[in-house]
Amino acid sequence: MARFIDRVVVHVSAGAGGHGCSSVHREKFKPLGGPDGGNGGHGGSVVFEVSSQAHTLLDFHFHPHIKASDGRMGMGSNRNGARGEDLVLPVPSGTVVFDDKGEFVADLTGEGTRFVVAEGGRGGLGNAALVSKARKAPGFALLGEDGETRDLTLELRSVADVGLIGYPNAGKSSLISALSAAKPKIADYPFTTIVPNLGVVSSGDTTFTVADVPGLIPGAAEGKGLGLDFLRHVDRCAVLVHVLDCATLEPGRDPASDFDAVEKELAAYQPALDADLGLGDLLRRPRIAVLNKIDVPDAADLAEMVAEDLAEQLRGGPAPADEPWAEPESPKVFKVSAVSGEGLRALTFALAALVEEHRAKMAAVEPKRQIVRPKAIDESKFAVQADPENQGGFLVTGARPERWVRQTQFDNEEAVGYLADRLAKLGVEDKLAKLGAKPGADVRIGHVVFGWEPRQASLRHGSRGTDTRVWEAQHSLEAEEDSDEWEDVEWEDGEVWEDEEPAAASEEPSDGAE
Numbered sequence: 001m002a003r004f005i006d007r008v009v010v011h012v013s014a015g016a017g018g019h020g021c022s023s024v025h026r027e028k029f030k031p032l033g034g035p036d037g038g039n040g041g042h043g044g045s046v047v048f049e050v051s052s053q054a055h056t057l058l059d060f061h062f063h064p065h066i067k068a069s070d071g072r073m074g075m076g077s078n079r080n081g082a083r084g085e086d087l088v089l090p091v092p093s094g095t096v097v098f099d100d101k102g103e104f105v106a107d108l109t110g111e112g113t114r115f116v117v118a119e120g121g122r123g124g125l126g127n128a129a130l131v132s133k134a135r136k137a138p139g140f141a142l143l144g145e146d147g148e149t150r151d152l153t154l155e156l157r158s159v160a161d162v163g164l165i166g167y168p169n170a171g172k173s174s175l176i177s178a179l180s181a182a183k184p185k186i187a188d189y190p191f192t193t194i195v196p197n198l199g200v201v202s203s204g205d206t207t208f209t210v211a212d213v214p215g216l217i218p219g220a221a222e223g224k225g226l227g228l229d230f231l232r233h234v235d236r237c238a239v240l241v242h243v244l245d246c247a248t249l250e251p252g253r254d255p256a257s258d259f260d261a262v263e264k265e266l267a268a269y270q271p272a273l274d275a276d277l278g279l280g281d282l283l284r285r286p287r288i289a290v291l292n293k294i295d296v297p298d299a300a301d302l303a304e305m306v307a308e309d310l311a312e313q314l315r316g317g318p319a320p321a322d323e324p325w326a327e328p329e330s331p332k333v334f335k336v337s338a339v340s341g342e343g344l345r346a347l348t349f350a351l352a353a354l355v356e357e358h359r360a361k362m363a364a365v366e367p368k369r370q371i372v373r374p375k376a377i378d379e380s381k382f383a384v385q386a387d388p389e390n391q392g393g394f395l396v397t398g399a400r401p402e403r404w405v406r407q408t409q410f411d412n413e414e415a416v417g418y419l420a421d422r423l424a425k426l427g428v429e430d431k432l433a434k435l436g437a438k439p440g441a442d443v444r445i446g447h448v449v450f451g452w453e454p455r456q457a458s459l460r461h462g463s464r465g466t467d468t469r470v471w472e473a474q475h476s477l478e479a480e481e482d483s484d485e486w487e488d489v490e491w492e493d494g495e496v497w498e499d500e501e502p503a504a505a506s507e508e509p510s511d512g513a514e
């Protein structure tokens with residue numbers, strides 16, 4: 001049995017970038033031919049693309065974990081790693097994307113619309129790309145970055161011109177089957193329709209789509225009876241049709257009370273796509289009422305009794321006085337029978353006229369060129385502040401410092417020295433000095449905490465993969481720790497160092513003369 005899935009939660013992970021390669025060219029008679037390590041490839045991104053072949057979110061329901069391919073590592077002989085392939089996933093038109101906080105991310109409509117939901121990580125530079133005047137043959141490379149990871153909620157909102165709304169068993173499925181070639185499930189029990197059905201209706205030269213939205217009950221706007229799951233399918237409908245059951249046998253129900261209850265739910269529900277579609281809230285959209293099941297004798301009499309009151313409510317007041325110059329207003333209430341077909345022709349033409357009117361208004365708006373204005377990101381900016389998690393420490397934040405730390409091989413002294421040079425050039429060291437940082441103070445950047453030592457003026461070359469400044473800073477710190485330990489020792493008379501021989505009591509210090 002086919003399943004209709006219109007809401008899923010997916011876990012998206014873009015591919016990680018490949019690491020750069022640290023390599024030196026070697027061949028006969030050229031033992032050190034210079035660095036030739038290639039760059040790592042960028043990781044693949046995760047992309048959603050609207051496809052006419054996708055109709056539900058069923059694939060995401062069974063496979064919620066999505067991972068793009070990683071970039072390949074760089075190699076010697078200046079060979080760059082292959083870029084990870086983007087993972088392009090088809091989604092049906094009308095898919096809306098929200099992040100893990102419920103914030104709107106994207107509205108995907110129209111064949112071919114694409115949206116990158118997770119960016120692939122950057123590939124690390126090889127040592128051939130890190131050559132400079134100070135470093136003729138770098139003995140290190142940069143690491144690739146991890147890809148973006150996100151938890152997203154996908155919701156499918158039906159794309160239709162007309163939405164049929166009403167109580168369960170009001171005859172919406174029967175009506176859409178009579179108006180179009182759609183064949184929804186029809187049965188004599190509430191909530192027979194649990195998924196929206198779409199049908200295509202032709203009236204003269206106008207062709208439009210109709211959505212049969214599952215039944216609404218009081219409290220639907222608060223989530224009762226899966227109300228929110230049903231209401232979101234009317235977000236995109238330009239025309240709403242109240243389907244009212246005139247033959248119901250339930251106590252306390254009649255077309256007027258059903259109409260009032262559904263109108264209340266429409267007023268309480270706030271469509272999430274108002275700003276994007278320009279349709280306004282649901283009560284501002286064109287609405288008509290259909291008094292259904294008039295093939296039943298008692299239902300026909302009831303429809304005659306309530307038709308005028310419903311028309312007055314839909315007009316927003318009593319009918320205006322007859323004036324010869326006033327154009328007749330299009331009818332707001334229709335008495336139909338989905339079984340016998342009575343009244344369906346007039347209803348079809350009225351719906352076509354409303355859809356054409358809506359399309360004309362939309363066409364009258366001057367088309368605007370889509371302009372993408374991404375938020376400006378100045379990666380040169382950073383901030384240094386006291387670390388709230390470490391008394392006496394400092395926290396450095398910023399796009400560049402955090403990325404540089406992620407790219408650094410901390411088991412390579414030269415790579416650590418290169419990081420120190422980059423941070424100093426950016427101004428991090430000066431900022432730390434202004435804030436009163438002392439040598440050895442803890443500095444946290446991203447997930448790494450290290451002891452701060454003021455950078456020495458210039459790089460002094462050692463063997464490949466080493467940096468004499470790192471060695472000197474480590475030994476200087478060890479010497480300070482040793483001196484602090486000896487300062488705490490209380491010496492007593494006659495106590496000597498363990499590695500020294502005690503001097504004889506009668507031995508006099510020699511001055512070099514016999």
